Amino acid sequence: GDSVTQMEGPVTLSEEACLTINCTYTATGYPSLFWYVQYPGEGLQLLLKATKADDKGSNKGFEATYRKETTSFHLEKGSVQVSDSAVYFCALSDIVLTGGGNKLTFGTGTQLKVEL
Amino acid sequence: GAVVSQHPSRVICKSGTSVKIECRSLDFQATTMFWYRQFPKQSLMLMATSNEGSKATYEQGVEKDKFLINHASLTLSTLTVTSAHPEDSSFYICSAPGPNYEQYFGPGTRLTVT
Numbered sequence: 001g002d003s004v005t006q007m008e009g010p011v012t013l014s015e016e017a018c019l020t021i022n023c024t025y026t027a028t029g030y031p032s033l034f035w036y037v038q039y040p041g042e043g044l045q046l047l048l049k050a051t052k053a054d055d056k057g058s059n060k061g062f063e064a065t066y067r068k069e070t071t072s073f074h075l076e077k078g079s080v081q082v083s084d085s086a087v088y089f090c091a092l093s094d095i096v097l098t099g100g101g102n103k104l105t106f107g108t109g110t111q112l113k114v115e116l
Numbered sequence: 117g118a119v120v121s122q123h124p125s126r127v128i129c130k131s132g133t134s135v136k137i138e139c140r141s142l143d144f145q146a147t148t149m150f151w152y153r154q155f156p157k158q159s160l161m162l163m164a165t166s167n168e169g170s171k172a173t174y175e176q177g178v179e180k181d182k183f184l185i186n187h188a189s190l191t192l193s194t195l196t197v198t199s200a201h202p203e204d205s206s207f208y209i210c211s212a213p214g215p216n217y218e219q220y221f222g223p224g225t226r227l228t229v230t
Contacts, residue, residue: 036221043122043209043223044160089159093219103150104211104219108159 002027006090006107013080013114021075021110023064023090031092033057033066033073034104038087047075047088080114087111118144118214122222129200130230136196137225139166139210145190146212150219151183154207166193166210200229 006023013019025031035047035057048057053068062077073090090107119142129135139149147168152160164185165173172185182204184196197204205228211219 034219044211044221046218046220049218103162103165104160105162106159109157111157 002031002092002094002105004090004092004105004107006088006110008108009087009111011110011112013112015082015114015116016079017114019075019077019080019084019112021088021090021112023073023075023107025071025073025090025092027071027092027094029094031094033064034091034093035062035064035073035075036089036091036106038089038109040086044089080112082114082116085112085114118142118212118218118220120210120212120220120222122208122210122225124225125223126226126228128228128230131201132199134196134198135200135227136194137208137210137227139193139195139212139222141191141212141220144212144214146193147190149187149193149210149212151185151193151195152209152211154209154224160209163195168193197227200227202229205229 003026032051034049036044037047038044048059050057050066056065064073064075087109089109091104093104121140123138149166151163154160163178166185166187168187174180187193207224209224211221214220
């Protein structure tokens with residue numbers, strides 16, 4: 001079955017440091033890949049997405065590139081801010097197998113703490 | 117953009133009682149909605165897929181008689197936790213698919229069973 005593996009946290013960084021959160025996946029179809037963010041006390045929000053190989057998703061300074069050859073979708077940001085502190089979830093949706101139902105498979109989440 | 121709401125946001129109930137959680141798509145229609153459960157510091161676990169006009173599809177290990185799902189309209193799905201026990205205390209989240217393969221998530225419902 002489909003699965004998503006992401007690095008364990010928490011990740012603690014100083015403001016303006018570089019961020020990388022690793023994410024790898026296994027899927028039998030042609031998945032779309034997503035990063036979701038969950039701020040304290042809130043629901044999940046879509047951060048960025050990529051629907052095919054070599055696509056780069058980007059939003060709010062975050063980027064991730066769909067690498068089919070390494071089955072990866074690592075999340076990166078060049079300079080983090082305190083306001084980026086949240087839990088980040090990597091996820092995939094295997095459209096072929098779910099017939100468009102968009103069922104998501106999530107990684108375990110990585111907590112990011114950014115300090116001044 | 118597409119918005120999904122949940123009600124209530126928090127609920128405390130006594131052991132043995134039932135609790136209903138509503139999930140609404142506010143500005144779009146959803147023939148399918150998903151219900152997740154999130155434990156503290158853990159990922160989201162898909163519980164079931166709610167299908168408008170038909171029975172829900174439950175994931176392995178999820179008791180369908182305990183977690184009743186009804187998708188009565190294109191904008192509303194409900195999850196009823198029957199005979200709740202303290203181990204059912206959790207954060208329940210629903211989502212609905214929108215365009216471009218995106219899922220729109222509700223803000224979640226914190227259930228505490230005393």
